[in-house]
Amino acid sequence: MQLQYKSQAVAKPYFIAAIALFVGQILFGLILGLQYVVGDFLFPAIPFNVARMVHTNLLIVWLLFGFMGAAYYLVPEETETELHSPLLAHLLFWVFLVAGALTIVGYLAVPYASLAQMTGNEVLETMGREFLEQPLPTKLGIVVVALAFLYNIGMTILKGRKTALSIILLAGLVGLAVLFLFAFYNPSNLVKDKYFWWWVVHLWVEGVWELIMAAILGFVLLKVTGVDREVIEKWLYVIITLALITGIIGTGHHYYWIGTPGYWQWWGSIFSALEPLPFFAMTVFCFNMVNRRRRQHPNKAATLWALGTGVMAFLGAGVWGFLHTLAPVNYYTHGTQITAAHGHLAFYGAYVMVVLTIISYAMPMLRGREVNPERAQVLEMWSFWLMTVSMVFVTLFLTAAGLLQVWLQRIIPNPQSFMAVQDQLAMFYWMRWLTGMVFMIGLVVYLYSFFAKDKPQTAEAGEAQPAAT
Amino acid sequence: MSAFLTKSMARNIFYGGTLFSVLLFLALTFHTTWKLPGRIPTATPAPEVARGKSLWETRNCIGCHTLLGEGAYFAPELGNVYKRRGPDFIKAWIKAQPTKVPGRRQMPQFNFSDQQLDDIVAFLKWTSEINTENWPPNIEG
Numbered sequence: 283m284q285l286q287y288k289s290q291a292v293a294k295p296y297f298i299a300a301i302a303l304f305v306g307q308i309l310f311g312l313i314l315g316l317q318y319v320v321g322d323f324l325f326p327a328i329p330f331n332v333a334r335m336v337h338t339n340l341l342i343v344w345l346l347f348g349f350m351g352a353a354y355y356l357v358p359e360e361t362e363t364e365l366h367s368p369l370l371a372h373l374l375f376w377v378f379l380v381a382g383a384l385t386i387v388g389y390l391a392v393p394y395a396s397l398a399q400m401t402g403n404e405v406l407e408t409m410g411r412e413f414l415e416q417p418l419p420t421k422l423g424i425v426v427v428a429l430a431f432l433y434n435i436g437m438t439i440l441k442g443r444k445t446a447l448s449i450i451l452l453a454g455l456v457g458l459a460v461l462f463l464f465a466f467y468n469p470s471n472l473v474k475d476k477y478f479w480w481w482v483v484h485l486w487v488e489g490v491w492e493l494i495m496a497a498i499l500g501f502v503l504l505k506v507t508g509v510d511r512e513v514i515e516k517w518l519y520v521i522i523t524l525a526l527i528t529g530i531i532g533t534g535h536h537y538y539w540i541g542t543p544g545y546w547q548w549w550g551s552i553f554s555a556l557e558p559l560p561f562f563a564m565t566v567f568c569f570n571m572v573n574r575r576r577r578q579h580p581n582k583a584a585t586l587w588a589l590g591t592g593v594m595a596f597l598g599a600g601v602w603g604f605l606h607t608l609a610p611v612n613y614y615t616h617g618t619q620i621t622a623a624h625g626h627l628a629f630y631g632a633y634v635m636v637v638l639t640i641i642s643y644a645m646p647m648l649r650g651r652e653v654n655p656e657r658a659q660v661l662e663m664w665s666f667w668l669m670t671v672s673m674v675f676v677t678l679f680l681t682a683a684g685l686l687q688v689w690l691q692r693i694i695p696n697p698q699s700f701m702a703v704q705d706q707l708a709m710f711y712w713m714r715w716l717t718g719m720v721f722m723i724g725l726v727v728y729l730y731s732f733f734a735k736d737k738p739q740t741a742e743a744g745e746a747q748p749a750a751t
Numbered sequence: 752m753s754a755f756l757t758k759s760m761a762r763n764i765f766y767g768g769t770l771f772s773v774l775l776f777l778a779l780t781f782h783t784t785w786k787l788p789g790r791i792p793t794a795t796p797a798p799e800v801a802r803g804k805s806l807w808e809t810r811n812c813i814g815c816h817t818l819l820g821e822g823a824y825f826a827p828e829l830g831n832v833y834k835r836r837g838p839d840f841i842k843a844w845i846k847a848q849p850t851k852v853p854g855r856r857q858m859p860q861f862n863f864s865d866q867q868l869d870d871i872v873a874f875l876k877w878t879s880e881i882n883t884e885n886w887p888p889n890i891e892g
Binding site for chain 2: 317320321322326329330331335393394398403410411415468471472474475477512515519522523526527531533534536537538540541542543544546547614618619622692693697701704
């Protein structure tokens with residue numbers, strides 16, 4: 283089995299790095315989950331804030347590795363031409379990996395204030411804001427890698443066939459890079475700082491990332507179902523139209539209580555109430571395409587991941603987002619475990635799963651086979667169910683904790699203090715931690731599936747058995 | 752989605768709809784920025800407030816606490832802590848960390864100077880005076 287274009291092979295290290303960092307992310311998630319109930323666990327070696335930075339930053343970095351790998355894999359096939367520069371892609375891989383690793387080591391090895399001092403934060407103060415904690419050199423590195431990556435992908439699309447799918451992917455990637463520039467804007471006016479901070483955070487995950495996600499899903503569905511490209515690309519346009527029309531003004535659901543004018547409660551509520559629509563369209567799209575498939579693709583695991591993405595993105599981003607997006611509800615739920623619940627299921631259901639979808643589809647071919655052996659696929663599907671179901675339960679336990687938190691801290695006549703309330707949520711936090719452990723087991727099964735081979739005797743036994751009469 | 756919607760129609764709706772949304776968002780952003788000075792304590796934060804914000808950031812306070820509901824959910828909301836506890840309590844609390852009570856959540860010791868403690872308090876005071884549309888629902892945050 284050969285790749286259609288040999289430069290697609292550069293995607294392989296990107297996917298491997300993504301999976302490795304994914305493992306790190308989950309390990310730190312387990313540390314955090316335990317710190318919620320055993321407050322001094324690993325203190326002062328790894329305080330909660332440090333573990334959380336590692337957990338969230340690893341997530342972002344491994345998803346970016348996944349997106350870049352996906353682009354390197356699918357753009358040559360879409361444009362029907364080799365990648366502009368495989369060498370540049372290899373080089374950027376190492377730059378990004380080393381920069382990412384150094385940043386994580388920096389978080390863990392030195393106090394954050396010293397890291398800020400060592401890396402010239404006073405030159406341009408950008409650190410210490412949620413998700414944008416990276417030191418200045420890392421942030422600049424991200425910009426350089428993003429620009430060179432876009433150049434490489436852009437040149438490839440320019441010289442080759444221009445499909446709607448690859449244009450949508452490129453638009454999403456350009457948006458990702460451009461919006462990241464707001465990470466460098468940090469005025470001393472806290473309200474302005476927060477206002478434009480969301481231009482990175484919200485407009486990434488509820489804006490341009492949805493374009494990337496739609497393109498990746500569209501590509502995999504195109505391949506595994508054999509449905510007409512015209513149909514798939516028309517769907518993609520509908521999905522991304524809904525995504526941006528609802529998502530851009532939907533940013534307003536973050537502008538209710540941070541000092542911005544009250545009218546944002548209307549803009550934010552109305553538009554973000556519509557934000558489930560693009561995700562619902564994705565669900566319908568996935569099932570519709572699989573139902574209309576013209577071929578039975580032998581990679582059943584990839585088809586399962588694609589369908590799973592459609593369902594879980596709608597549940598996590600759509601339903602759990604809607605749950606607390608209306609201003610009168612959000613007044614009580616803002617900044618509680620409800621937010622954490624939504625964050626977990628939305629990131630897993632949308633972005634983790636779409637990256638695992640493209641890895642499931644592409645990795646066998648990058649490893650020189652059309653599909654994985656049957657047993658490997660069965661294990662991969664087991665890991666799908668273990669991880670997905672456990673993440674649903676993580677979300678349910680956090681939602682329960684959040685509801686109780688809102689009740690005790692914000693609704694009853696004599697509201698209780700934050701820590702008094704936290705003590706009463708311990709049972710839910712323990713349950714969340716245990717289901718987190720199940721997620722980890724699912725992840726181990728996932729890793730193992732890459733090395734699983736069919737048992738030779740099973741194959742022989744199958745052949746030896748004559749057809750049933 | 753059958754014949755009534757062609758791919759090129761869908762594409763044009765995408766470009767038109769996105770452009771419209773971006774322009775509307777920019778207009779609202781412009782208006783918000785214009786209205787902002789009336790909603791914050793001082794249009795330009797004083798130097799000690801700015802220094803306090805830098806301290807807030809370089810100690811990664813947001814990694815455990817929320818500030819106006821944004822951040823991590825491991826430790827109390829601090830957007831209104833100035834009103835909840837007052838300046839002296841805040842300083843004493845920061846100086847007393849970590850509590851080292853077994854099994855309890857711990858906050859690191861930052862070894863702030865008196866000047867730095869004043870700056871942090873100035874930042875938290877400024878933040879507590881932002882017009883947040885009456886959020887949080889009560890003083891507990």
